[in-house]
Amino acid sequence: MATEETKTRKKHMEFTPMTPETTFQYADLNIKHINPENTLAMVKRAIRMGYDTVAINVDLGDIADYYTELDMLWTPGNKSNVDGEPPKKKKKKNQRKDELADGIAGILKKKLIPPPHFVDVSQLDFSDLEKRGKVFRQFSRITFTANEQVVINKVFIHPTVLSYDIVAVRPGDSSVIDTLSRKTELFDIITIDHLEENRGKWLSGSKVMDRIRNDGVFYEIAYAESLMPATRKNTLFNGRVLIRSLKSKNVIICSGAETMLDLRSPVDVMNMSLLWGVANNEARKMISGFPKNLLLQAECRGTGNGDVCSMKLSEAEKMAGNDEDEKEENGEEEDVGNEDVEEKMETVKAPPIDVRMNVSQYKALLQATKNANDMMKKIKSFKAAAASSSSS
Template sequence: MSVFMDLNLSYSSDKSRLHSLIESAAHLGFSTVAINYVFEPTAKKKQEIPAPTPINELIDQLPIVQGRSRPIRVLNRLTVVMSDSSHFRPSSPEYRCFDLLAIQPTTEKLFHAACMMYDVDIICISVTEKLPFFFKRAPVNGAVDRGLVFEVSYSASIRDATMRRYTIANAVSLMDSCKGKNVILSSAAEKPLELRGPYDITNLGLLFGLSDGDAKEAVSSTCRSVILHAETRKSASGIIYTMKSCQQEAPPAAHSDAPAAKRAKPY
C-alpha cells in the first residue's frame, strides 16, 4: 500500500484553520504533510525569516490517518520566493529549523542557479502567472542529477479559471523538459475545501502530462525521496539540527545542559 504525502499545506496564524487542514489531510489518507512557511524578501526593507511554530503548539493531538493505525506526520517547510540572488542565504542558521527547504525562482537566471548550485530540496514552479522563461533541458537535467525535485501545486487552479490555465500550461511545459521525472504534486491549500485525495491528484497529474506511474509517484515515493534528500542535506556536515536547537539560537542560560545538536547516524 502506497504512503501518500502532501508536502505543501499553507501556514496560517489561525490555528483552528490549520488544525482543520491537517485533519482533512489525514482523513483523505495522507500519511505525511508539511506546513509551508513562505518567505518573500523585498528590497525595500530587511525582513526576518519566519520561525516555525512547534507542531505540539499547533495541534494538541495528531489525527489518525484514514486506513492506518498511526497518526499523521507533520513537517515544517520553508519556501523562499527569489527575485534576486541575494534572497537565498545558504549559511543562514534560520534554515536549519525547517525539515524541508524550497525555493521559487522568478527569473530564468535564478532558475538555472537553483537547478545547478543551490543546496535545497524542492524547486517550486509558479502556477499563478505565465512564466517569463522557458524550461531548458540542461538545468532541468542538472537538478534531476542532483536529486532535486520540481513541485507543481494545484489549489490555485481550484480558486480561479485564469490560474487554472496557467497551472496547466506551466505544468505541461515542465513535463516536456523533465519527462515526468522528479516531480511532486502538492496542494498549497489554504483551507480544507482545497484539498483533494491522492487518487484525484493522480488523475490531475495525467492532465499535466505525467504518465500514470509518474503521477502516482508524484504523491508518494518521490515525496519520500524529498524527505530523505533533506535529511542527507542537513547531515552533510555530520550534524542534524533539532527543533530544540533552533529554539536555542540565542546563547543558552548558564545552567542549561540541553544539547544544541545531535550527531547523525551514519548512512
C-alpha cells in the same frame, strides 16, 4: 573537515524508515500556514483524506522583503572612508550620507523571517491511520521567491532558514536558475506556483533542469491554483511544460492549499494529474514515491556535507571489535559466540571521526564491516588451502 559554507541545518526531522511499521504511503508537502486554527483544520482534513505525511509551508513571497544576513553587510555605493576625504570630494560626502540613510531606512522596513510552525499532535485523531498501520509525520517547510542572484548567496545560510526541514525556491528569472544549479546542496524543491506564462520560459531549459534534478532536487506542481479560474490556464500550461521537459521524473504534486476547500484526496490528485499529461503508472509516484525520496534527501542534507574520512582496514577492524588477527599472531584461539560479538559491538569505542548517524545505522555499519572482514579471511584461507594442495 567541513568548511564554514557547508553549515548543517539544525532540523528536527528524523524520517529514515527503519522498521516495517513506519511505512510511507501518501504525502502532501505544501499545506500553507495562514493562521494556527486554519492550519490545524487543514491537517485534520488531510489525515481524514488518507495522508500520513504533511509539511506545513510558510510562504514568504519575495525574499528581498525580509531581513537576511546580506543586509548586515550593506555599505553605500562608494566604500571609501567619509572622514578622510579630501576637500574636492565634499559633494560626494552628502551623496554617500543620503545613500547610507536610505539603506538604513530600507533595512528597517524589512521583516524578520518567521520560525517553523508545527501543529499540536495532541489535537489530532490518528485512529484511521492506525487502522491502516501508518504513522503520522509532519515537517516544516519554507518557500520564497528569488528574483535576484545576490540575495541567494546569503539567504540559504540564514539561521532561521536552516531550522526548516524543507527549503523550496520559486525562481523569478532564468539567471536565478543558473545560480541555483550551482547551489543544489542547499535547497530541496523548485516550485512553479505563482509563475506567469512569460516568467516561466526557463521551464523549457532541459539541460539546466536535468542538471538540477540529477543533484537530487525535486520540482513541484501545486494543484490548488488549477482549481481557480484566474490561475488555471497558467498552472496547467506551466505544469505540462515542466513534465514534458523532465519526462515526469523528480516531479511532485502538492496541494498548495490555503483553505480546506483546496485539499483533495490522493485518488483525486492522481486523477487530476491527467490534466498535465501524466501517465497512470507515474501519478502515484508524484504523491508517494518521489515525496519519500525528497524527505530522505532532505534528511541527508541535514548531516555534514563533504565530511570524508579514509582509514586502514586494520583500523576498521578495531572499530568493529575484530581482533582475531592479533590473537592468531600470538597463537591464541578463542571461539566467540553471537552474544559476545553483540556485546563487543555495544561496548566498541566511538569512531575517530565525527560520524553523524543514528544508533541503528552505526550498528549496521559495524556489522557490515565485520562481514567484509570475515569474507576476506575465508578468501585467504581458501587460497592458502589451494596453494598447499597444488604444491603437494
